[in-house]
Each structure stands twice: as C-alpha cells, then as structure tokens.
Amino acid sequence: MPALNDVIAALDALWPPERAEQWDAVGTVCGDPQAEVSRVLFAVDPVQEVADEAVRLGADLLVTHHPLYLRGTTTVAAGTFKGRVVHTLIKNDIALHVAHTNADRADPGVSDALAGALDLRVVGPLVPDPTDPAGRRGLGRICELERPETLAGLARRAAARLPATAQGIRFAGDPGRTVRTVAVCGGSGDSLFDQVRAAGVDAYLTADLRHHPASEAGQHSPLGLVDAAHWATEWPWTEQAAAQLDAISDRNGWGLRTHVSRTVTDPWAAHVASSAPDSDPTVSASSDASGAPN
Ligand SMILES: [Zn+2]
Secondary structure (H helix, E strand, O other): OOEHHHHHHHHHHHOOHHHOOOOOOOEEEEOOOOOEOOEEEEEOOOOHHHHHHHHHHOOOEEEEOOOOOOOOOOOOOOOOHHHHHHHHHHHOOOEEEEOOHHHHOOOOOHHHHHHHHOOOEEEEEEEEOOOOOOOOOEEEEEEEEEEEEEHHHHHHHHHHHOOOOOOOOEEEOOOOOEEEEEEEEEEEOOOOHHHHHHHOOOEEEEEOOOHHHHHHHHHHOOOEEEEEOHHHHHHHHHHHHHHHHHHHHHHHOOOOEEEEOOOOOOOOOOOOOOOOOOOOHHHHHHHOOOOOOO
C-alpha cells in the first residue's frame, strides 16, 4: 500500500503545482505524508457534502479541483464552514489534495475531459502554454466536430453528455447555425473571448458567461455560445483524473481503489423557465428539460 507521499508525488507529476496560476492555492491541504492510502475519491468541490461522502466511502484521500482555501485564514474552527470540512477530514484520517489551474493547463487537462465527454476531437490548446514545446498544454481547447452540427444540436449534446444540473444548458446565437469547430473551456471561460475570436471557431462552450462579454461576442461575430453549469463543465475531469491514477496504481502494483463523486455540488438548486411566446418552439421544446410551458 502506498504512503500519501507516494500518491501525491504521482499526482504532482500529472499536474505539476508550479504550473498553477500565481493566485492559485494548489497542493495538499491536510494529511499525514506517511499515512497509507488505499481508497481515493475525486470531486470538483471540497464542500461538506463531499467530505461526508469521503467518510462514508472510507476514503484515505480526497482529490478536488477547487481549492478549499484560496486565501489565507486565521482559523480552522469547526464552527466555520471550511473549518468543519477540515475537522471532518482530519478526524477521519482523510487527506485533501487540490489540483486546480495546474490541472486546467495539463495534457490531458480539464478541457480535454470536457471535449472528450462531448466526443469532440481536440486540435490543440486555445491558449498554448509557451513553456510546452509540444504545444499541447495550455488553457481551453480548440476542437473539431466529427460531423457538422447545428448550434442547437451542440447544446443538446452538451445537455445529454454533461451531468444534469438545475441550470441545464443555455446558448446564444442562431440555433440553426452550422458548427464545425468549437472552443471549449472547463470552468469560467469568459476571460478568453479574445482568444476564442482569434481562433475563428464557430462556437464556444464554457461556463459562467456574463451578460456584457456574451452580448458583445454576439454583436461582433456570429460566434455561437453554449453555457453550462461551472461544476458540470469540470466534472468530466474527475473521471479522467481517476482513470489516470488507476493506471499509475496498476503500473506500481498499489492496488488503489478510486472513486468519482457524483454528488451535484453546483450551487444552483432550481431553474424556472420564463414563458417566451416568441421563441422557436422546436428549440425550446427540445432543449428545455425543466418541463416548463413553452
Ligand atoms: Zn472551476
């Protein structure tokens, strides 16, 4: 059975911490380096629900995409939301390790997993990492569709392939527009509009798109926008990451058991569609899973 140290070293080789953004807080949050690890849970968010799931599972290590503490703290008292997570983990001998922007930029990274979930063929990074001579690492991915599809079809595919959330999928642009190329970025991607425009793709799939950038994107180009829940766009990475650790475990004879959390930690609990009498009924009927009237 490997020690936490050994497993962390393997994870750091997949997602070197020095490749994280300056502002990020990646690495091991809690855990005894010498403790033995046999069961590992992967999740997007280090929230209480997920910590409780790790306890139920008997996990020794929880690996999450989002940091627990992005900034410094002066307390881990169990009376605080995050302190309670720390207490739950330490009391149950569970280590917490974070791979965030270092996993975004990796090859394969978070956006490769998102592209893979939709069966998109990755051509290369949207924002290449200049330190990678192979040109494979970086933020976001530019992808090709196997066969051209309408924007509404691409949105439906995202709705079918990504885990279900209250938000579902929303899109902007002509629903019938043909999409051959698409940029994808797991997580909040509206800081990358310039690069998306420069890439000349037909559509952009990401999360957390805000009013002004989305509105401007539509006015300056026929770019189709597909917006999913933040958690849903990053969740495919947990499956990819678990498979990567499985392969390492097999190579080393570690016998690790890896699990992927299916707990929906997207903060939005419900979605009520507005009535939109002028909308195209074929689009709203097929893309609205909430059952609200058209
Ligand atoms: Zn994120």
